[in-house]
Amino acid sequence: MNRLRAAAAAATVTTLAAITSAGPALAADPTAEGADLIAVSVESGELTMRFRTDGQTPADPRTLRFTASGTPAGVVPDDPGFAFLGRPGVPVWSLQQDSPFSTFDTTGVPRGDVTLDLVSVDGPGSFAAYTLSEWGRPRLLLDSDGPKSTTLPGRQRIGGVVWMFDAAGEYRVTLRASARDGSTTVSDQAVYSVAVPAAAVAPPAAPQAAAPPGAAAPAAESAPRENAAAPAAKAAADAAAPKVIADGHVDMGPNLSGDRMTIRLKDDATTPPTWRELSDVVLEVTGKAEIKVPADSRYAFLGTAGDQVFVLPQKQESGIVWPGWNTQHESVVSGTKGNVTWKLTKVDGPGGFKLFLTDSFGGPEVLFDSAKKLPQQISIPPNTHAHGSWAFTKAGRYRLTVAMTATTKAGKSVTDSKVLTLAVGDSTGTGGTTPPAGGGSTTNPTTGGGDSNGTGDGKSGGGDLAKTGMNIVAFVGGGALLVVGGVVVMRLTRRRDEAPAE
Numbered sequence: 001m002n003r004l005r006a007a008a009a010a011a012t013v014t015t016l017a018a019i020t021s022a023g024p025a026l027a028a029d030p031t032a033e034g035a036d037l038i039a040v041s042v043e044s045g046e047l048t049m050r051f052r053t054d055g056q057t058p059a060d061p062r063t064l065r066f067t068a069s070g071t072p073a074g075v076v077p078d079d080p081g082f083a084f085l086g087r088p089g090v091p092v093w094s095l096q097q098d099s100p101f102s103t104f105d106t107t108g109v110p111r112g113d114v115t116l117d118l119v120s121v122d123g124p125g126s127f128a129a130y131t132l133s134e135w136g137r138p139r140l141l142l143d144s145d146g147p148k149s150t151t152l153p154g155r156q157r158i159g160g161v162v163w164m165f166d167a168a169g170e171y172r173v174t175l176r177a178s179a180r181d182g183s184t185t186v187s188d189q190a191v192y193s194v195a196v197p198a199a200a201v202a203p204p205a206a207p208q209a210a211a212p213p214g215a216a217a218p219a220a221e222s223a224p225r226e227n228a229a230a231p232a233a234k235a236a237a238d239a240a241a242p243k244v245i246a247d248g249h250v251d252m253g254p255n256l257s258g259d260r261m262t263i264r265l266k267d268d269a270t271t272p273p274t275w276r277e278l279s280d281v282v283l284e285v286t287g288k289a290e291i292k293v294p295a296d297s298r299y300a301f302l303g304t305a306g307d308q309v310f311v312l313p314q315k316q317e318s319g320i321v322w323p324g325w326n327t328q329h330e331s332v333v334s335g336t337k338g339n340v341t342w343k344l345t346k347v348d349g350p351g352g353f354k355l356f357l358t359d360s361f362g363g364p365e366v367l368f369d370s371a372k373k374l375p376q377q378i379s380i381p382p383n384t385h386a387h388g389s390w391a392f393t394k395a396g397r398y399r400l401t402v403a404m405t406a407t408t409k410a411g412k413s414v415t416d417s418k419v420l421t422l423a424v425g426d427s428t429g430t431g432g433t434t435p436p437a438g439g440g441s442t443t444n445p446t447t448g449g450g451d452s453n454g455t456g457d458g459k460s461g462g463g464d465l466a467k468t469g470m471n472i473v474a475f476v477g478g479g480a481l482l483v484v485g486g487v488v489v490m491r492l493t494r495r496r497d498e499a500p501a502e
Helices: 009-022 080-085 232-240 297-302 330-335
Strands: 036-043 046-052 064-067 091-094 102-108 113-122 127-132 138-143 149-153 157-165 169-181 184-196 243-245 248-257 260-267 274-277 281-285 290-292 308-312 321-326 336-348 353-358 364-369 376-380 385-387 389-392 396-408 413-424 471-476 479-484
Touching: 036 157, 036 169, 046 169, 080 127, 080 138, 102 149, 113 138, 138 149, 157 184, 248 330, 248 396, 248 413, 260 396, 260 413, 281 321, 297 353, 297 364, 308 321, 330 336, 364 376, 389 413
Parallel strands: 036 102, 046 184, 064 184, 243 281, 248 321, 281 413
Antiparallel strands: 036 046, 091 157, 102 157, 113 149, 113 169, 127 138, 127 157, 169 184, 248 260, 260 274, 290 308, 308 389, 321 385, 336 376, 336 396, 353 364, 353 389, 396 413, 471 479
């Protein structure tokens, strides 16, 4: 294969050290999770490529130094779809450690496509960037041992981007973005410096609630504005017609006021975001989310292959609401200690509800499943922001009763329980009076003992969530696989075993 490597690994590290010492210091450890890893814009005849995190000023990637986890994301699976990562069983490291993963943003390019080229990769191993489909099939974008160019549509956000490396060491990934501006081609080039720590060890053999050692916690969110008091007439109208959200990013999470905790929904459609009462919101799951269950036994929990189901995917897609969960409200970050427990206590609706994560190799990890005994619970660490796939097996109106419990800094346990309403399918009404609790058909008729697939212990198989998603370890093909929430995040370094003699 054609190798994009300027020198041997030792020479590369030496060169990087010289560059670092000679040039300006790089800002260390920017958070790649949930960030626009590449944000391309065209303005006044110039194209710029920047790194951007939520609420922060875009930064020149050449001034930053990214750090991957010292723990491998897992091992390459024995699956032809992932052959671009290298030989099965080889450990790989991911830049994005948590969910939500990174995004390529071309919304600043008003016309045409963007061409993204992998100019070079200087480092001890190989690099690959890819995304996953709803059912975990990879789409390769760039590969230091394969395709060096990809086309991105303009005016879009491409979520769930994974950067993978197959060896520890220092990397310089040089990328070039180009687009048409009228009759002229404009472009920009940037270098991404990535450190993959050498102290790489096998993934832990059990779920971990804490963030990986050395991982930088995401910055606490500034307190978004609360709903402003409205005139009486408007308030009455709002009460009669709940806010319907069918697109964009929302998160469910706790807010703390003194010793009182309230579960609310963070709506990013406003600037700053608005924390809404769950009773004032209906999430609309349109026909765009309808998809067939794949012929893959790992997804049998959703039904028979070919069955139609509605899935709000783990990665953001245009025209589909993108719900997640977080413990990042300023009051929770500063006022609580330890993890937040999230329980699913009841599901009312015409079909089944499932919440699952897709790991870096396309496998599902189920967090909640209404076919099993309720309540079920997961543990969410502080300052967490995560996304999963929300699946509904039939169209209709669903009411998910959830509870969250936390411990204040003073040691007091605080709890709240709320109902999240979703209208699934284009023919399902979103307005009108919300049915009373317990109304409708329950999708959990076996709450006394679960079904044949249930554990009967009142907990989901998902275990504890890590800092931004989960740190669940499975064993696949004789190797440990670290399941990380969100779209595939993998880092590849050099596939030495595949390298031809030079």
